[in-house]
Amino acid sequence: MATQGSYYVPEQSKLPLFASLGMFLTVFGAAGWINGSESGMTVFFAGALVLASVMWTWFSTVIKENLAGLNNDQLKRSYVWGMGWFIFSEVMFFAAFFGALFYLRQFAVPWLAGEGHSAMTNELLWKGFENEWPLLTTPEQVREGEAAARFIGAHEPMGWAGLPLINTIILLTSSFTVHFAHTALKNANRKMFNIWLGATVALGIAFLILQVEEYVHAYEELGLTLNAGVYGTTFFMLTGFHGAHVTLGTFMLLVMWLRGLKGHFKHDDAFGFEAASWYWHFVDVVWVGLFIFVYILGS
Amino acid sequence: MAHGPAKGISRWLFTTNHKDIGTMYMWFSFAMFLLGGAFAMVIRAELFQPGMQLVEPEFFNQMTTMHGLVMVFGAIMPAFVGLANWMIPLMIGAPDMALPRMNNWSFWILPFAFLMLASTFFMEGGAPNFGWTFYAPLSTTYAPPSVTFFIFAVHIMGASSIMGSINIIATVLNMRAPGMTLMKMPLFVWTWLITAFLLVAVMPVLAGAVTMMLMDIHFGTSFFDAAGGGDPVLFQHVFWFFGHPEVYIIILPGFGVVSQVIPAFSRKPLFGYSSMVYATASIAFLSFIVWAHHMFTVGMPLAGELYFMYATMLIAVPTGVKVFNWITTMWRGSMTFETPMLFAIAFVILFTMGGFTGLMLGIAPSDIQYHDSYFVVAHFHYTMVAGAIFSLTAGIYYWLPKWTGKMYNETLGKTQFWIAFIGFNLTFFPQHFVGLAGMQRRVPDYALQFADFNMLSSIGAFMFGMSQLMLLFNVINTILAGKRAEKDKVWDGAEGLEWTVPSPAPYHTFSTPPQVK
Numbered sequence: 001m002a003t004q005g006s007y008y009v010p011e012q013s014k015l016p017l018f019a020s021l022g023m024f025l026t027v028f029g030a031a032g033w034i035n036g037s038e039s040g041m042t043v044f045f046a047g048a049l050v051l052a053s054v055m056w057t058w059f060s061t062v063i064k065e066n067l068a069g070l071n072n073d074q075l076k077r078s079y080v081w082g083m084g085w086f087i088f089s090e091v092m093f094f095a096a097f098f099g100a101l102f103y104l105r106q107f108a109v110p111w112l113a114g115e116g117h118s119a120m121t122n123e124l125l126w127k128g129f130e131n132e133w134p135l136l137t138t139p140e141q142v143r144e145g146e147a148a149a150r151f152i153g154a155h156e157p158m159g160w161a162g163l164p165l166i167n168t169i170i171l172l173t174s175s176f177t178v179h180f181a182h183t184a185l186k187n188a189n190r191k192m193f194n195i196w197l198g199a200t201v202a203l204g205i206a207f208l209i210l211q212v213e214e215y216v217h218a219y220e221e222l223g224l225t226l227n228a229g230v231y232g233t234t235f236f237m238l239t240g241f242h243g244a245h246v247t248l249g250t251f252m253l254l255v256m257w258l259r260g261l262k263g264h265f266k267h268d269d270a271f272g273f274e275a276a277s278w279y280w281h282f283v284d285v286v287w288v289g290l291f292i293f294v295y296i297l298g299s
Numbered sequence: 300m301a302h303g304p305a306k307g308i309s310r311w312l313f314t315t316n317h318k319d320i321g322t323m324y325m326w327f328s329f330a331m332f333l334l335g336g337a338f339a340m341v342i343r344a345e346l347f348q349p350g351m352q353l354v355e356p357e358f359f360n361q362m363t364t365m366h367g368l369v370m371v372f373g374a375i376m377p378a379f380v381g382l383a384n385w386m387i388p389l390m391i392g393a394p395d396m397a398l399p400r401m402n403n404w405s406f407w408i409l410p411f412a413f414l415m416l417a418s419t420f421f422m423e424g425g426a427p428n429f430g431w432t433f434y435a436p437l438s439t440t441y442a443p444p445s446v447t448f449f450i451f452a453v454h455i456m457g458a459s460s461i462m463g464s465i466n467i468i469a470t471v472l473n474m475r476a477p478g479m480t481l482m483k484m485p486l487f488v489w490t491w492l493i494t495a496f497l498l499v500a501v502m503p504v505l506a507g508a509v510t511m512m513l514m515d516i517h518f519g520t521s522f523f524d525a526a527g528g529g530d531p532v533l534f535q536h537v538f539w540f541f542g543h544p545e546v547y548i549i550i551l552p553g554f555g556v557v558s559q560v561i562p563a564f565s566r567k568p569l570f571g572y573s574s575m576v577y578a579t580a581s582i583a584f585l586s587f588i589v590w591a592h593h594m595f596t597v598g599m600p601l602a603g604e605l606y607f608m609y610a611t612m613l614i615a616v617p618t619g620v621k622v623f624n625w626i627t628t629m630w631r632g633s634m635t636f637e638t639p640m641l642f643a644i645a646f647v648i649l650f651t652m653g654g655f656t657g658l659m660l661g662i663a664p665s666d667i668q669y670h671d672s673y674f675v676v677a678h679f680h681y682t683m684v685a686g687a688i689f690s691l692t693a694g695i696y697y698w699l700p701k702w703t704g705k706m707y708n709e710t711l712g713k714t715q716f717w718i719a720f721i722g723f724n725l726t727f728f729p730q731h732f733v734g735l736a737g738m739q740r741r742v743p744d745y746a747l748q749f750a751d752f753n754m755l756s757s758i759g760a761f762m763f764g765m766s767q768l769m770l771l772f773n774v775i776n777t778i779l780a781g782k783r784a785e786k787d788k789v790w791d792g793a794e795g796l797e798w799t800v801p802s803p804a805p806y807h808t809f810s811t812p813p814q815v816k
Contacts, residue, residue, distance in 0.1 A: 007474070009395045009807075012305055012313040016404035023458070024411035027451035031415075034517050035447050058400075074473060078397035081469040089461050089503045096507025096537055100522060108530035116600060126525070140526035150519075151527035226519045230528035233520035237511070 008070045015058045022051030063264070063272070076271060083275040087282050090245070094286055097241060101234040101293065105133050109230065112139050134299055138229035154224035154232060160295035163214045167207050168291050171246075174203035175284040178253070178277045188267040190260070197257045197273075200280070204250030211243050231298075238294055242286055249283045252276040303806050315399035316806060317384045320406050322702075324381030325695075327409060329771065331373030334417075336764050338366035343726075343760040346753050349745055359743035360428035361420070367431025371549065372456050373413050375687045379552040380405075380463050382694050383491045385702065387467065389797040389804060390485045392476025392813045397469035401462050408459035416452040419445035430741060432542065435523035435534035439515045446516065450509040457502040464495035464502075471495075476796070478815035482573060485795050489576050490555030493583045497544045497551075500587075505541040508534065532597050539590035547586045550650075550682060551579060553690030554621060557643045559795070560693050561625050564640035565632030566792035571624040578617035578624075585614050595666045604663045611661035615654070622651050637790075638712030642693035645720050646685060653681030656731065671741075674734025680727045684763075692719070692770060699774065700789040704803030705781030711773045719766035725759025 025047025032040030065071060113131035114122030122129060126139040134157040140149040158164070181196035218224040218235075225232050256273045259265065265273055304310045304319065311323060341362045345353050354362070384402065388395055396402045419426040424443030427433065438446060471492045475484070484492075511534070514520040521527025523534045562569045569575065591599060591607040599607075625647050634640070656678040660666050669675060700706050729752035734740075738749045745753065788798040796815070800808045 007394050009399055010315050012309065013315055013400050013403070014313050016400055016402075017312050017407050019404050020407035020411050023408060023455055024415065027455055028415055028448070031447040031451045034513075035444050075397075077473050078469045081473055082398060082401075082465050085465045085468055085499050086461075089465075089499045092500050093503035093507055096504045096540075097511075099540070100507075100511065100533060100537065103533050103536060104522075104529060108525075108533060109528050111530075112525060112528060117598070135528045138521075138527050149526075151521050151524075226514075227521075227527075229521055233514070233522055233527065233529065237514060237520065237522075 006072050006074075008065065008072065008075050010065075013061075015054055015061070019051060019054045019058070022047050022049075022054055026051055063259075066269070066271075067264075076269075079271055079275070083278060087278060090282065091286075094238075094241070094289075097234070097238050098289065098293065101238065104230045104234060105298075109133065109135055134231040135229050136231070140229075151227055151229045152223070154218075154222050154228045156222055157231070157299040158214070158218055158222060158224060158235065158295065159299055160291065163210050163217070164291060164295045167210050167214075168287065170203050170207045170210070171284050171287050174200045174207070175281055177203065178280050182274070182277055185265060185270055185273065186267050193265075194257070194260055197253065197260060201250060201254050201257055204246060204253060204280075207246055208243065208250065211239070211246075235294060235298070238290055242283070242290055245283045245286070249276070249280045252279060314403055315395070317388050317396045317399065317402065318702075318804065318806065320396075320402050321381045321384030321386075323406055324377050324384060324409075327406070328374050328376075328378035328381060331369050331377070331413060332767065333771075335366050335369035335374050336767060338362045338369065339760060340764055342366060343757040345743055346745070347757040348754070349747055349750050351744055354743070356743045357425065357428065360430075360741070361426040363741050364427045364430055364433075365416075365420075368416065368427070369413070370683070371431065371545070372453075373409070373416075375549050375683065375691070376460065377409055378691050379491075379494075379549075379687075382487075382552065382556065382691070382698075383463075383467055386698065386797060387470055387488055387491060388474070389701075389800065389808060390488050390795055391471065391474060391479050392796050392809045392815065393470060393474035394807065394810050394812075396466050397474055398466050402466050405459045405463035405466065408455050412452045412456045412459065415448055415455075419443075419448050422448070432538060433512075434538070435512065435515070435531045438534075439512055439523055442516070447513070450513050453509045454506055457506045460498050460502045464498035467491055467495040468499070476809065476812040476815050482576070483815065485555075486558035486569060486572070486575055486579075487552070487555035490551045490558070490579050493579050494548050494551045497548050497583055497586065501541040501544040501548075504537060505545075508537040508541065511537070532594070535594050535597060536591065539593045540587075542593065543590040544583070544586040546679075546682070547582055550686050551583070553646070553687050554579065556690045556694040556697070557625065557646050559793075560639045560643040560697050561628050561647075563697070563790050563793040564637060564643075565629045565634050567628055567632040568794070569624070570627040570630075571620070574620055575624055578620040581617040582614060585610065585617070589614065592661050592663075592666070595663045596670045608661060608663040612658070614661075615658055618654055622647060622654075637696075638707070638709060638716055639693045639697035641713065641716045641720075642689045642696065645716070646689040646693065649681055649685030649689065649723070653678055653686060656681065669734065671739055672734035673730040673738045673740055676740045677727045677730035677734055680730075684723060684727070689719075695770070695774070697790070698797070699777060700784040701797060701800075701802050701804055703778050703781065704784055704801075705777050706784050706789075707773050707777040707781060711769065711776075715766050715769040715773065718762055718769065722759045722762030722764075722766055726756050726763055727759070729753075729755050 025043055029040050029043030029045070029047050033044050034040070110116065110131045111118040111121060112126050113129050115131060126143060129139040129142045134154070136153040136155070136157070138149065138151040138153050140151050141153060146152065177196050178200040181193050181200060184192035184196055224235065226236050253276050256276045259272065304316070305313070311319060314320060341354060342359070345359055384396065422445040424445060426445060427443070427449045429437035429442060471484070471488055511522040515522050515524060521529040523529050523531045525531070558569055558575060589607060589611045591603060592611045595604060656674065660669055660675065660678055696707060696712055733749045733752045736749070738745050784802040787801055789802060796813060799813070
């Protein structure tokens with residue numbers, strides 16, 4: 001609980017207002033861009049630039065405050081709580097998409113095929129549609145035929161044994177390397193810290209490159225696209241959203257690696273690195289869920 | 300840190316002070332309350348008589364949609380966050396919120412988000428018109444182009460809520476003064492801690508729902524489109540997994556306020572403090588497992604209907620615990636009836652009625668009759684207006700002397716209460732009857748037999764709207780010309796650390812934590 005009277009309450013700051021402005025421009029521009037407005041893209045990038053530079057300044061400020069010794073133990077606990085609950089909110093974000101996958105697979109597709117109480121749905125609306133997962137023939141394909149359908153299923157599902165398995169191994173390994181980096185830091189072994197953390201970043205980048213290759217394979221050889229009905233929908237939503245998180249996590253670890261090279265972090269004071277590593281473990285655990293439910297059980 | 304507020308506008312733009320940020324949340328939410336209220340007035344003016352008089356049906360749809368969105372996300376939620384910002388550090392003896400800069404970020408996102416939402420009125424195809432629950436495919440296949448802006452507005456509102464909640468959790472768990480154990484915390488702090496947990500858990504699910512909409516609309520996916528194997532009902536499941544906890548997010552802080560006000564004016568400690576804490580936690584837990592009672596008519600399997608019905612019934616138990624505790628707190632207390640107490644008592648009575656109609660709606664076979672009728676509208680306005688708005692008003696009158704150092708005009712406050720009370724009941728009580736008789740919600744016209752009740756409803760709505768202008772006047776009048784509040788402890792029956800600091804509360808309080816016995 002409280003240490004006496006030394007909790008650091010920062011002075012006035014321009015950062016929050018400009019961060020809000022940057023966030024607003026980013027999403028306003030993105031919405032305009034998607035809707036086909038000419039200036040949308042410009043506004044989006046302007047906003048992203050504002051947001052990125054505010055973030056840069058904000059994190060620099062926090063780091064300087066810590067180096068200046070303003071952060072007492074209690075404040076550091078606030079940061080720990082903050083990161084912990086942020087990760088929890090991310091878990092719930094993924095839960096929405098996993099929930100959608102389970103619902104579509106267990107309920108929606110079987111019902112369209114006439115199971116349960118839905119015999120007439122199938123008979124009257126989607127006659128001939130059959131329950132299968134992965135869903136390779138969409139209800140529309142059955143009813144309208146290949147030529148007229150907007151949603152055309154993949155020729156074959158994404159297997160789990162090739163690239164996905166390699167990516168699983170890469171990501172699991174990276175969870176170990178980041179842990180070794182942490183141990184090295186705690187033992188004040190800076191050289192090994194830099195090496196293990198650098199290895200983690202490299203593994204993160206390798207994962208992303210292979211995922212791009214997997215997507216190319218899906219689009220060009222499997223016919224597995226965003227338009228491929230609910231199999232493609234859930235596949236790309238889950239793996240894409242996860243991929244975005246790997247990108248962010250890799251970027252966070254990269255920043256921590258550069259900070260480590262600059263001599264930041266002490267063996268007992270390394271919240272920035274620890275937060276990034278928790279995030280990385282979280283991304284890793286989500287991947288295990290994906291590998292099981294999207295790849296192994298999904299193909 | 301030992302300095303006063305900065306001069307001029309920069310005090311507000313760049314502040315890190317929980318009191319400034321709380322004040323900005325309160326004013327922002329009141330502005331949104333007036334905006335959402337204006338939309339409600341358009342609705343009630345159109346429904347004053349049967350037939351189409353004032354607006355096009357298309358615009359009426361935009362009004363019902365934006366009224367709901369603005370009231371839920373722009374008025375009620377930020378108002379309670381404003382109270383949390385002001386009161387939680389004062390109540391637990393903390394120098395400020397745990398993460399003061401992020402606190403200001405949470406706030407400043409909101410004006411931008413609502414600017415974006417409001418700008419949709421001026422876009423091609425108009426503002427969102429698919430109801431505040433934005434069910435697919437109305438919000439996907441048949442939505443106006445402005446839906447994209449709506450989606451991103453929801454995204455950044457969600458970011459604001461999540462950051463605000465994380466801040467509240469970190470503050471409550473990490474910033475309590477020595478001796479302020481969890482089970483000594485004022486109930487308002489407890490209810491907000493639990494609310495913040497609900498927010499962190501479900502706002503991301505809402506973000507997931509709108510993200511899936513975005514993908515379906517613009518990127519060819521088929522989450523909610525049966526042609527690709529999807530299901531519009533999936534949208535409702537995801538939405539209500541967020542939406543049901545959301546209604547407790549809206550009401551739990553109100554429970555907290557009322558649990559502060561009733562003991563103060565009954566001059567007795569809150570009856571059954573720990574049972575109140577456990578009841579709040581139980582309600583929060585149950586809120587996660589009852590969502591599909593909003594969807595009894597979508598054709599769920601029987602097992603689903605039964606499960607969601609029985610689980611919903613369970614909520615009556617902890618809610619009953621709370622209502623009985625409030626009543627028992629008043630029992631044989633030396634009660635006085637200042638304005639905050641009037642609003643708090645009205646809250647207990649009217650919210651209980653909203654709870655009972657909720658019980659009726661929770662019974663699956665009968666819900667099929669009431670579904671999407673004005674009975675539902677009456678039900679949730681009893682919980683949201685008489686619940687959230689009345690408890691907020693109670694809180695504003697209760698703490699206003701602490702915030703401003705001045706007393707509000709009691710006569711005006713009581714007058715406002717009676718006009719609000721009568722206006723509210725006149726508006727919404729008849730809606731139970733027209734709903735049971737078959738009048739559908741969200742439709743700009745109605746059958747002739749509902750004319751009299753609708754006219755009463757509209758008159759009541761304008762009364763209620765006027766009473767809110769009286770609140771605004773009373774608050775401004777207090778700030779400009781109120782009598783000085785003589786004591787730190789403005790109400791003689793009030794308890795808690797917030798009454799140990801001067802009135803008005805200094806810019807920085809508890810820089811050295813107090814010792815709580």
